[in-house]
Amino acid sequence: MDWDVVIGLEVHAELNTNSKVFCSCKNEYGSAPNTNCCPVCIGLPGALPVLNKQAVKYTIKAGLALGCNINDIAIMERKNYFYPDLSKAYQISQLVKPICLNGGIKLSNGKFVRLNRIHLEEDAGKLIHNENIGSLIDYNRGGVPLIEIVTEPDISSADEAVEFVTKLRNTLIYTGVAQCKMEEGGMRCDVNLSIKPKGSETFGTRTEMKNLNSFKMIERAIKVETERQIDLIEGGGKVVQETRRWDDVNEETVAMRSKETSQDYRYFPDPDILAVTISRQDVEDIRKTLPLLPEQLKDKFVNEYNLPEYDADVIIKDKEISTFYLKCVELLNEPKQISNWLMTNVLAKLKDDTLQITPKQLTDIISLVLNRKISKQNGVELFELIWGTTDDALKIATNKKMINDMSADELYKIIDEILVNNPQVIPQYKTEPDKILNFLTGQTMRQTKGKADSKLVREYLINKLK
Numbered sequence: 001m002d003w004d005v006v007i008g009l010e011v012h013a014e015l016n017t018n019s020k021v022f023c024s025c026k027n028e029y030g031s032a033p034n035t036n037c038c039p040v041c042i043g044l045p046g047a048l049p050v051l052n053k054q055a056v057k058y059t060i061k062a063g064l065a066l067g068c069n070i071n072d073i074a075i076m077e078r079k080n081y082f083y084p085d086l087s088k089a090y091q092i093s094q095l096v097k098p099i100c101l102n103g104g105i106k107l108s109n110g111k112f113v114r115l116n117r118i119h120l121e122e123d124a125g126k127l128i129h130n131e132n133i134g135s136l137i138d139y140n141r142g143g144v145p146l147i148e149i150v151t152e153p154d155i156s157s158a159d160e161a162v163e164f165v166t167k168l169r170n171t172l173i174y175t176g177v178a179q180c181k182m183e184e185g186g187m188r189c190d191v192n193l194s195i196k197p198k199g200s201e202t203f204g205t206r207t208e209m210k211n212l213n214s215f216k217m218i219e220r221a222i223k224v225e226t227e228r229q230i231d232l233i234e235g236g237g238k239v240v241q242e243t244r245r246w247d248d249v250n251e252e253t254v255a256m257r258s259k260e261t262s263q264d265y266r267y268f269p270d271p272d273i274l275a276v277t278i279s280r281q282d283v284e285d286i287r288k289t290l291p292l293l294p295e296q297l298k299d300k301f302v303n304e305y306n307l308p309e310y311d312a313d314v315i316i317k318d319k320e321i322s323t324f325y326l327k328c329v330e331l332l333n334e335p336k337q338i339s340n341w342l343m344t345n346v347l348a349k350l351k352d353d354t355l356q357i358t359p360k361q362l363t364d365i366i367s368l369v370l371n372r373k374i375s376k377q378n379g380v381e382l383f384e385l386i387w388g389t390t391d392d393a394l395k396i397a398t399n400k401k402m403i404n405d406m407s408a409d410e411l412y413k414i415i416d417e418i419l420v421n422n423p424q425v426i427p428q429y430k431t432e433p434d435k436i437l438n439f440l441t442g443q444t445m446r447q448t449k450g451k452a453d454s455k456l457v458r459e460y461l462i463n464k465l466k
């Protein structure tokens with residue numbers, strides 16, 4: 001039997017605010033345990049939360065970038081449950097009136113994955129399990145603002161899920177609202193998955209896999225869970241609605257760990273936090289702060305700069321690269337030339353290094369090459385020399401005697417000498433012109449220590465050998 005896979009995602013991203021969402025403690029990853037804490041975020045009785053305006057603005061901004069509608073009124077609610085990393089025994093989140101509704105992301109196969117909502121909530125602390133000491137709790141993360149992006153069940157494969165999360169992550173990074181450092185838990189993904197007979201309208205029972213924090217994990221978990229559900233159903237079994245129990249099912253644990261529904265959490269509006277009113281003016285003001293997003297940048301690169309789609313796709317993948325590229329084009333109106341240098345030389349360096357060249361340094365090198373002040377070969381050498389320094393391109397090129405200061409006559413004289421010294425190649429040119437041209441150009445470049453303009457050399461040779 002053939003099966004359809006139905007996947008909905010809940011993606012959590014920590015917002016890039018300076019302070020936490022309900023207190024003024026630092027929102028900072030990597031501090032010593034339990035140092036960014038206060039009575040509010042560790043939930044001491046009587047402590048009162050104050051909503052961080054920047055967190056609301058960032059949630060709206062994320063929503064606008066993802067095409068959401070922004071609610072006029074948003075309500076913070078208490079989601080009640082006990083867990084050691086949640087010392088208040090409730091999480092402040094949103095249920096009935098989230099900040100953002102709808103929106104979505106278009107995948108490369110044309111499918112539009114709809115969002116149900118984006119809501120704002122607080123993160124919980126972190127449990128650290130230590131073999132020798134036992135379990136420890138670090139509350140630094142408690143109260144860090146999180147947005148939860150919830151999709152409709154529109155995704156049908158691991159590939160689509162990975163593409164969705166990649167695009168979502170890139171969009172959030174571009175807007176600046178979140179850094180989405182998956183390895184630090186700054187972005188985590190819950191996967192809801194069910195299967196149904198191909199073409200069937202009725203959804204199967206779904207399971208939820210929580211806190212997948214790498215693309216590899218998302219991909220693998222989806223594949224493994226899909227196989228498990230198919231084997232189960234084809235073997236006459238039933239999928240049970242549950243959380244994280246995709247590899248070890250038995251009747252007892254199913255009942256204990258069955259997936260809770262929203263009723264189980266007894267949500268109610270937090271009496272300590274007023275409803276958030278969002279005016280249309282607020283929304284429009286925030287909309288004005290949106291930068292060009294990846295897809296818009298791609299359009300710009302392809303339509304205004306005439307870049308091939310391939311180049312555009314490579315450049316928009318990383319905000320740092322696209323920002324660097326835009327600055328280069330501002331300095332030197334040679335979009336394709338810059339793209340060539342970026343995609344070959346710069347990206348090769350970035351495989352094991354951070355970006356260590358300025359837009360000015362790179363465009364100066366490209367200008368020197370395009371104006372035939374230095375050869376392409378020396379341009380590449382100059383690029384290697386300038387990487388990681390604050391030096392001026394022209395200065396290095398001058399010091400290293402790369403500048404082509406030869407007159408055309410001087411150059412032609414050198415070429416003439418080479419021809420005199422290699423008489424055997426002249427008859428060969430008729431049968432193997434490319435080989436001979438390359439040989440003679442190579443000789444000339446060697447003789448001029450790489451300074452000669454290779455295009456000029458070839459033109460002269462072709463003329464001469466006719």
Ligand SMILES: [Zn+2]
Nearest residue numbers: 023025038041
């Ligand atoms: Zn605090």
